[in-house]
Amino acid sequence: xxxxxxxxxxxxxxxxxxxxxxxxxxxxxxxxxxxxxxxxxxxxxxxxxxxxxxxxxxxxxxxxxxxxxxxxxxxxxxxxxxxxxxxxxxxxxxxxxxxxxxxxxxxxxxxxxxxxxxxxxxxxxxxxxxxxxxxxxxxxxxxxxxxxxxxxxxxxxxxxxxxxxxxxxxxxxxxxxxxxxxxxxxxxxxxxxxxxxxxxxxxxxxxxxxxxxxxxxxxxxxxxxxxx
Amino acid sequence: xxxxxxxxxxxxxxxxxxxxxxxxxxxxxxxxxxxxxxxxxxxxxxxxxxxxxxxxxxxxxxxxxxxxxxxxxxxxxxxxxxxxxxxxxxxxxxxxxxxxxxxxxxxxxxxxxxxxxxxxxxxxxxxxxxxxxxxxxxxxxxxxxxxxxxxxxxxxxxxxxxxxxxxxxxxxxxxxxxxxxxxxxxxxxxxxxxxxxxxxxxxxxxxxxxxxxxxxxxxxxxxxxxxx
Amino acid sequence: xxxxxxxxxxxxxxxxxxxxxxxxxxxxxxxxxxxxxxxxxxxxxxxxxxxxxxxxxxxxxxxxxxxxxxxxxxxxxxxxxxxxxxxxxxxxxxxxxxxxxxxxxxxxxxxxxxxxxxxxxxxxxxxxxxxxxxxxxxxxxxxxxxxxxxxxxxxxxxxxxxxxxxxxxxxxxxxxxxxxxxxxxxxxxxxxxxxxxxxxxxxxxxxxxxxxxxxxxxxxxxxxxxxx
Amino acid sequence: xxxxxxxxxxxxxxxxxxxxxxxxxxxxxxxxxxxxxxxxxxxxxxxxxxxxxxxxxxxxxxxxxxxxxxxxxxxxxxxxxxxxxxxxxxxxxxxxxxxxxxxxxxxxxxxxxxxxxxxxxxxxxxxxxxxxxxxxxxxxxxxxxxxxxxxxxxxxxxxxxxxxxxxxxxxxxxxxxxxxxxxxxxxxxxxxxxxxxxxxxxxxxxxxxxxxxxxxxxxxxxxxxxxx
Numbered sequence: 001x002x003x004x005x006x007x008x009x010x011x012x013x014x015x016x017x018x019x020x021x022x023x024x025x026x027x028x029x030x031x032x033x034x035x036x037x038x039x040x041x042x043x044x045x046x047x048x049x050x051x052x053x054x055x056x057x058x059x060x061x062x063x064x065x066x067x068x069x070x071x072x073x074x075x076x077x078x079x080x081x082x083x084x085x086x087x088x089x090x091x092x093x094x095x096x097x098x099x100x101x102x103x104x105x106x107x108x109x110x111x112x113x114x115x116x117x118x119x120x121x122x123x124x125x126x127x128x129x130x131x132x133x134x135x136x137x138x139x140x141x142x143x144x145x146x147x148x149x150x151x152x153x154x155x156x157x158x159x160x161x162x163x164x165x166x167x168x169x170x171x172x173x174x175x176x177x178x179x180x181x182x183x184x185x186x187x188x189x190x191x192x193x194x195x196x197x198x199x200x201x202x203x204x205x206x207x208x209x210x211x212x213x214x215x216x217x218x219x220x221x222x223x224x225x226x227x228x
Numbered sequence: 229x230x231x232x233x234x235x236x237x238x239x240x241x242x243x244x245x246x247x248x249x250x251x252x253x254x255x256x257x258x259x260x261x262x263x264x265x266x267x268x269x270x271x272x273x274x275x276x277x278x279x280x281x282x283x284x285x286x287x288x289x290x291x292x293x294x295x296x297x298x299x300x301x302x303x304x305x306x307x308x309x310x311x312x313x314x315x316x317x318x319x320x321x322x323x324x325x326x327x328x329x330x331x332x333x334x335x336x337x338x339x340x341x342x343x344x345x346x347x348x349x350x351x352x353x354x355x356x357x358x359x360x361x362x363x364x365x366x367x368x369x370x371x372x373x374x375x376x377x378x379x380x381x382x383x384x385x386x387x388x389x390x391x392x393x394x395x396x397x398x399x400x401x402x403x404x405x406x407x408x409x410x411x412x413x414x415x416x417x418x419x420x421x422x423x424x425x426x427x428x429x430x431x432x433x434x435x436x437x438x439x440x441x442x443x444x445x446x447x448x449x450x451x452x453x454x455x456x
Numbered sequence: 457x458x459x460x461x462x463x464x465x466x467x468x469x470x471x472x473x474x475x476x477x478x479x480x481x482x483x484x485x486x487x488x489x490x491x492x493x494x495x496x497x498x499x500x501x502x503x504x505x506x507x508x509x510x511x512x513x514x515x516x517x518x519x520x521x522x523x524x525x526x527x528x529x530x531x532x533x534x535x536x537x538x539x540x541x542x543x544x545x546x547x548x549x550x551x552x553x554x555x556x557x558x559x560x561x562x563x564x565x566x567x568x569x570x571x572x573x574x575x576x577x578x579x580x581x582x583x584x585x586x587x588x589x590x591x592x593x594x595x596x597x598x599x600x601x602x603x604x605x606x607x608x609x610x611x612x613x614x615x616x617x618x619x620x621x622x623x624x625x626x627x628x629x630x631x632x633x634x635x636x637x638x639x640x641x642x643x644x645x646x647x648x649x650x651x652x653x654x655x656x657x658x659x660x661x662x663x664x665x666x667x668x669x670x671x672x673x674x675x676x677x678x679x680x681x682x683x684x
Numbered sequence: 685x686x687x688x689x690x691x692x693x694x695x696x697x698x699x700x701x702x703x704x705x706x707x708x709x710x711x712x713x714x715x716x717x718x719x720x721x722x723x724x725x726x727x728x729x730x731x732x733x734x735x736x737x738x739x740x741x742x743x744x745x746x747x748x749x750x751x752x753x754x755x756x757x758x759x760x761x762x763x764x765x766x767x768x769x770x771x772x773x774x775x776x777x778x779x780x781x782x783x784x785x786x787x788x789x790x791x792x793x794x795x796x797x798x799x800x801x802x803x804x805x806x807x808x809x810x811x812x813x814x815x816x817x818x819x820x821x822x823x824x825x826x827x828x829x830x831x832x833x834x835x836x837x838x839x840x841x842x843x844x845x846x847x848x849x850x851x852x853x854x855x856x857x858x859x860x861x862x863x864x865x866x867x868x869x870x871x872x873x874x875x876x877x878x879x880x881x882x883x884x885x886x887x888x889x890x891x892x893x894x895x896x897x898x899x900x901x902x903x904x905x906x907x908x909x910x911x912x
Binding site (some may be wrong): 002004006007008009010011015018019020022023025026031032043055057058059060061063065066067084085086087088089092093095096150151153155158203204 | 686688690692693694695700702703704706707708709710712713716717733738742743744745747750751767768769770771772776777778779780830835836837839841893
Binding site for chain 2 (some may be wrong): 464
């Protein structure tokens, strides 16, 4: 898996603080766009988080280039509708290689790993045969497995990212999307430390919201395991 | 493929006409909710389409239960973000059978069909073995192919449906999602005949918007082939 | 204020239960669309609320015709972006009367009420003069006050309605939008009693989320005061 | 009116080109994030516009601080739902001055201008009296007119901006929002010249979509008048 932050709104915490100040004070654009000290910005952002005033966080966006994730994971990812996606198309691209993600529950069992790899090899041959015989890539792709790697650019604003981390950094999320979400969080945290200070699963940012499907781990242990 | 309209806003054209009348006249809720004749409603809806005033069409929604489509198609479908989805989960459901969609470019070539079916049979065995050996369904699903059938409930409002038909009833769309979109259009047309009178690919509803990727077919031929 | 539920998805709880069943079980469209007993549907909906699985609630929508609210309130209302609106246009409609909403903090002080009404009367004359002198309605409306009544049709799905009630039935919300939200809740509750059983401000549905801006009332008192 | 571009995704055309290349070619993140020449980026963006592949334009956002617009205009602005807003609150801010926008159809008629200004002065006095007498700002604001100036931060991605310009740079749009949209376009054009090359009303970017409500001006004249 490779996650790369390829673009983001510069000085994101300053933008959030400036937008929020406009709402609550009688000052105008020239005043809010004058430089605030870094400390003032940080305190302002912390306060917004605390009082639950989340809309100013929408003004800043983060774009990630992601590759080496399975289509299992991209299918879950694109279900988040307040976001933008550009995904490598299996319709327009004919693949030479079929790189796949193997879950550890399979790769760590030599016997299972062997039949898994053999089956993928057979798929590869079938896919190549179909293309050779003139089947269009958009039809040949029907044989490609969920495990196959995909590439995607995803953009979310900070408010949606916070929500995304709540759901996908959770131990209840599938391991692969969770690893991806953790890595995304790791990369945005140094850029906007006050925005993402409490980011993570609901048990970290607030309290567990998984109800009877909760993992049940003690909060202390979860706090230790979270993205620093 | 099975497409079933399972719910929709009753009297959709009346709702659209009532909402639009409120915008443009000084009448109030009691007046707009008095019964208009069917003919008046129809004329009003036609006028809204003609002047391009589309927002009142958002007040009415249509929900479809769909099964027997491949995950190739559901992956395209869920990329439409102004809609609601409930999809059968490969994470929580362990399958006994792995029903698959075979593209006709494969099924009509006996030799290709044979190796396709054989490969799917091997996948089935692998999937069953993985489950037997204790691999969780959420990991075993990595071997499932794009061709595998899925089930989904999708809800769109009429404005988004019109947009969806523009893109997905087009000859440039993938054959499977196009068949699905055509069937959806066939089912909503009798219920809201004025709303969907011109619905279909952009060449039917307006003019081709595919630019240099246009299919190039003469408009006359396309009109004949469209959903009645 | 007049709030009228003018349309909604029929049998909303059944639709929600059917969509959700598809996600978690191996059954297909024909099975989920077979009739469930009312009791089964109710239990299923309650369980979805409890485990926080909210997406199936998006499949059902409710449309309200609303009049006799000020533009203060409609301006707050239309900030909810996951919804559809048709509002009476001050651009295209020329008003004879200028009905206004007077806050009780003004109407209950005879002296204030008098100058308020006098000022509105002057505005009325100015508006009429402007129209007479050929100023287009779209420019004459610049003199109209926030207090002026407006009419709007709004459609939200049940998931968004639940979120809307959390924010707008709260004692921290402006009194006018709160009265409107309470009335909307009162009307949908008998139609979908299990969906809206816990609906209301966050203190009722869960726990106060207003942080240091909380009204601080004891929960018991708030529960007594909520929409039945 | 003051419009200030306060933040935007750096190198927006490069981001769009990189995201789009990922979709259509077999290259990965490292390749797409390597530097393309400015000329290559420009050609790529032009091609995307031409074939109507608009989704990559969503990856870049622009944030504007806007002041000196009336609430007539902000009310129209916030109806665009695929955007983010932070608006100065009349609920939390008590105003000393009530700066207003006067339409030229009024300001250019000395007699009308006089009664307009006199009426606003009376409103000012009423507003001040209400505050003095202890009416909360959230209620006193009911007397404020549509003409009153507001301040807002708005963020849109490039795809939505293009759509916004289509509607709001049109001669059919209200003069005030049109002036604001023209100024926004003027500011983003040098930053992303290929993205916004054809931006403007539908008659400029494509062909008139106003139907029978068209202004009817010859296209040549409209092209001359558009934002350079």
